[in-house]
Amino acid sequence: MIKFILGFSLLLCTFFLSAHEEHTEHQKTAMAVSVAFDSQGGLWKATVHDGFLQVSKSTDMGKTFSKPINVNHIPQKIGADGEARPKIAISPEGNIYLTWTEALKKPFSGYIWFARSTDAGKTFQAPYILHQDRSEITHRFDSLNVSADGKITVTWVDKRDLIAAKAAKQPYEGAAIYYAVSDNKGQSFSVEQKLADSSCECCRIALTNKPDGTVAAMWRHVFNGSERDHMMAEIPATANQLAEPKRATFGRWKVDGCPHHGAALVSGGEANRWWGYHMAWYDGGNDDSGQKATMFYARMDGVAWVSSPAKKFGNMKKQAGHPALLAVGEHVWLAWREKDAGSSQVWLMKSDDEGKSWGIPSMIATSPGNADYPQLLQKNEQVYLMWNTGAEGLKALAI
Structure with a gap:
């Protein structure tokens, strides 16, 4: 039994770190x-x-959807x-904005x-x-944010x-985070700017807004010694202003992989009670078996940039991962x-004191076979879990 557990844990670690990147697969219908x-x-x-990005609408909480509209008219290999x-x-006025990554012919380019x-x-x-640079290189893992005042911010890896460092025979770790901003409801975007060097190559970028509309980003970063912890930065309000990235997690997970x-x-x-950020992340630990892999939650002081002690959550023997967060008051x-x-599950826990303490986790949804990562949305005063499953399609659960 011990050998089985060790082998299984190693398999999980290998699953997450099989390569720096995986090329986007062309799928008939994506989950x-x-x-x-x-x-x-x-x-x-x-x-x-x-090969088409499709948009549809439901007026009955996902039970049925309208006929999908193709957004792109020429098929693409879409991430x-x-x-x-x-x-x-x-947006508040009802404009619908979409971003996506088109995979190009060169591996890992887009x-x-x-x-x-x-x-x-x-x-x-x-x-x-939306970016000015058209080199056939990595522009991937886009994230989209629309603030209350309508400003659109897009980030990507x-x-x-x-490429430039290699040409100059200079060392360079990982990739970089770039962003572009639209102040005219998506008619055009500013020339992209760099937020930070040395990001991980293939992890999603998390975005959120402060009450004043400032966009904050969190991403997995490559620190010295190939430590793959997380970095945070607030995107500057004016063009050509340098960001001030801050280290957000300190697991010191050393791994040469993504x-x-x-x-x-x-x-x-x-409003004026803003104090910082809620964060949740995965850390692989530093043992070959993967048994020290852990999911963590913490609060980050947005002024002092000091985080609270990290709280562990999730059952790592059941591949706990890919967290979603939502905060209301x-x-x-x-x-x-x-x-x-062989089944997929969604687990949930709630805090009623801004993340200082938490209730007991509970499984709130299960589905046979494979399923997408959970998403949390708010509609008026109600919070919903959104979960796309292979067996039952999109599920919307009031929580």
Whole structure:
């Protein structure tokens, strides 16, 4: 039994670290979807089918959806698996914004595309590549944020600086995080700017907003000695202003590989009671068997940049991972996926004091076979778990 557990743990570690990157697979219909509510309570879904990014709407909480609309009119190889998926966001006035990654011919290369609808999803304008750099290199793992004032921010993993360093025969670890901003509702984006060097190559970037609209990003970073912890930065409000990245986690996990396992981040405290951020992440530990791999939650002081003691959660023997966070006032929800005996599960725990203490975790959903990562959304005063499953499709569960 001990040998079995050790072998199984090593298998899990190998699963996350099989390569620095995996090339985007072309899938008939992708399980990795994104969802968002509009101001009237309609549920919108972005998914990939046969090379097309498709958008559809549900007025009955995901039981049925409208006929999908193709956003791109020429098929593409679109990232739609795990950490790489199309993103959807809806502005207060009802504009629908989408980003996605097109995989190019060179391995691990891609372009970030953007599209929008300004007529509440009836039609979508012609999509375009939002970054100025058109080299056939890594521009991948896009993340999309729309602040309350309508500003659109897109971040992604970018390897232009790695390529330049290699050409100059200079050392360079990992990739970089770049971002671009639109202040005109997506008509155009500013020239992209670098947020930080030495990011991990293939983990999702978590984005959230402070009450004043400032966008904060959290990503897995390559620190000295190939320690793969997390970094945070608030995106500067003005162009050409340098960001000030801060180290956010200190697991000191040393690994020469990519976990494909990004963090979750939400703002803590509302209006003038804002105090910082809620964070949840995966750490692989530093043992060959993978038995020290752990999921963690912590609060980050957004002024002093000091985090609270990290709290462990999840059953690592059941591949606990890919957390989702949502905070409303003093209430915080933390969800994650586990697997057991061929089934997928979603576990949830809640805090009613801004993450200082937590209730007992409970399994709130299960589905046979494979399933996507959980997502948490708010509609009016109600919180929902959104979960796309292979056996039952998209599930919307009020929690």
